[in-house]
Amino acid sequence: MRSVEHSIQLVPDCRVHHQAPYRLSIPEATELKRQLEELLRLGFFKPSNSPWGAPVIFACKADETLRLCIDYRGLNRYTVKNNYPMPRADELFDRLAGNRFFTKIDLRSGYHQIRVATEDQPKTAFRSRFGHYEFTVMPFGLTNALATFQTAMNDIFRDILEEYVLVHLDDILVYSRTLEDHLRHLRDVLQRLRKHGFYAKLGKCRFAQRKVDFLGHHVSDQGLHMDDAKITAIAEWPVPASAKQLRSFLGLTSYYSNFIQGYARSSYVLTFTLIRKNLPWFWTPLCEDAFRGLKKVVTCAPVLRLPDFDRPFIVTTDASDFAVGAVLSQVFPSPPDSPYPHVPPSPPPPADTASRLTPTLPPLPSTDRPPVTYSLTIAEDGTVEARAGDCPIAFYSRKLLPAEINYTADEREVLAVVYATRHWRHYLHGAPFTVRTDNSVVQAFLTKPKLSPQQTRWWRDLSEFIFTTQPIKGETNRVADALSRRPDHNQEPIHLAAISITTVDQSVIDEYRTQYRHCPDYHVIHATLRSGKTVPSYSLGKNDLVYWHGRSGQLEPRICVPSTGQLRVQAVAEFHDQAAAGHMGFHKTLAHVCRLYVWPKSKDFVKAYIQ
Template identity: 50%
Template sequence: MVVPDSMALVKVVSENELSLLDQPLVNEFLDVFPEKLPALYRMAPLELKELKEQLQELLELGFIRPSVSPWGAHVLFVKKKDRTMRLCIDYRELNKITIRNRHPLPRIDDLFDQLQGAKCFSKIDLRSGYHQLKIKDSDISKSAFRTCYGHYEFVVMPFGLTNAPTVFMDLMNRVFHDCLVEFVIVFIDDILVYSRSKEEHEEHLRTILGILQKKKLYAKFSKCDFWLEKVSFLGHVVSVDGVMMDPDKIESITQWPTPTSATEVRSFLGLAGYYSRFVEGLSKIALRLMQLLRKGVKYSWNDEREKSFQELKMRLVFAPILSLPSGTGGYQIYSDASKKGLGCVLMQHGKVIAYALRQLKPYKINYPTRDLELAAVVFAL
């Protein structure tokens, strides 16, 4: 097997070789003044054993240290896809008094639109992404958390902080500034390198790996994939044929049980909304479900809502492959309007690129037909 030259930049680094002295510094938190500390969550014996092991690992890596901070969040476990347990810190109280970083996260639709003409892909997943950023010394005490085994604080950026995604996204945008839009997509700690040919991909991959090496950002090799013709990325599968929903997501939708509360309805509609570009008339189908989320509305499930729920599931499960926009040829937009909402579809060369639909504001419902049709055109554009 011939190894491409670009892969020569892949260097195996033991966790024992990592040093926090070389990591970027995060100046993130303002002063906080705790009033009272939350009670510890109860844990099962298996969770207590896992907690002790993970704390020891974090201590050995130098990610946490014993703390005497007056602040202290509690901890809990969440099961991951591979059935292992992820240690989570409940920073909700800290997040309430944290001034939000307004650095925007990129729109998923905009990211995929950049892939027009791409035929070769490589996916890179950074290892414990947030943990590759240090916290400023004066802010370390604010990351403190309490366990039955002791009081600790992070010296690196932990998961669960309200500004962690935007801070990391800002770092990645600065690191890959010269490559963005050209041949790399970055969404927090997920990196996708794309090229129109294998020759281009060789050079692009060499550039990205060189940047990671220079900036001392480390990837988890077991979660990276190189030289692919089809890649799963951000819940989608991308290939030269276009973009489709990830089969794993389709499977979870198929098995989604009937909601029994407004919270469960909101969770399902959140997933459906993420894939709204794949479903024609999504808002119309989901209208009866959305009514349950209105303030003051008592939760009531009936046959009509069950029908809407099942139809929306079916539309998502059998969602089409969407074409990626090309730089040649024009586009066609088809729009429509009704008392229920405004809808449109973007097409090119006879293939669907995206669907979009929006509910009407209450004051627009009584618009005459011609004004509604014009509003649909404006929405589509």
């Protein structure tokens, strides 16, 4: 494409970056030589004597072939960033309502169809054992390459964007209501691509389909739902062993939070585990329940109806002591009044996937509220039988900030409406809609004569919308209510205290024996005692556990808890987390723990756990 060139603007006083080539294995070197010869033949780069020089790296593609990449981190550090706006996936999906035919086009080497500005080509130079080259076309790895490519795509399709084509980098989606229109639209898109020298990967394209994968979602004439592969990946995610692993898991699930009822509620415990500063990593039974619960709600995610902007929206809100929740919905009448397809229930996963989703642990404890599900059912005539005719468009939930938790119940109800309207402003602004809530305080707030400074800001935010309030009974508001409620974790006691000199749980003993072998604090002591030798202040019980008798050897024996595994966490959780313990404070919890257990710096450990 000649109308768009990639330019590289550098910050003032930058330094020329050059780096020695990375060492490659024999297969990588062979592949590098082959690709260099091919790309040189195509004219994608040329020999260079530039002072710049980045090393070559390889990235493994989905088909297990190697993609040649350049490590441009040194160049990117000195490049002025291009803040070209990238399209939001959720906004793109909003344009698909009512369409029945879809074509997905995946471009081949799209970057290489865009030239690098002549004066900037020396900056793209890279070094290898086979020579020094610089690119004439845009390579992978440059910091502003995404912005340049999106600019090129928008220029090609500018007059038809969001009319019948969506573009997100090299993913192109053509959509139409009828097959005749779709063929005409598809011909126009393909002709534009050919005119500007872009080519598609035929094996990855899907033409005139009722259902395609686009940006990690399944798009169909029935609505929008999660990718089955992503559901399987979440369901099979192993228990996190570090904050980094937990952050990766939450990052994947949060991408689909629109599909998940009560995401803030389900992820509350796990999120709290991440935001603790400078505290040791803990994985408590409470975290385990939250982790399993979040995976469960993901696998039950419903099909979301695509919004119809010719119909009024309904916002149903609720607030609890620690979160707010909302549901965006629309009423779709039964055929023949509606020109849109019927909404089926969420399709079950394949048999092999369903078998892997079967929980291996007991279900979460029941709460004082009945379990809530929001699933569409279909009548015999094919009409939608959702509550009051509502079809869900999106779910929203948000954990309250510490200051917001101190608000009154009435203020939290208003805050739920404020947050929901802010979040869905692109749906609600400029058209009348209805706010449903089980508290009449929202209507009273709109006519309240005297407001605090905080309430004045809320009123200002709400005043730009045109809406009416509709009170509903609390038992009817089950979905939004569930989004804002935290389940009461009435866990069964762990019974670690049963490990005494006379009473022993064999499964726990086995865990202790295993962890002693890996624990730096007690590995040598345990091995020495098992060999028949003595260690001052320590003894080996008949159950093969290590006991400490105090420095003088006169104290009641206490179990030495290994640092590996989760035994120390469980020891503290036994006294602090259980309902019968009443969530004691630091001093009482420490006193109870020290009666039975001992380990180095246990005081700091208990304090960090409670904080």
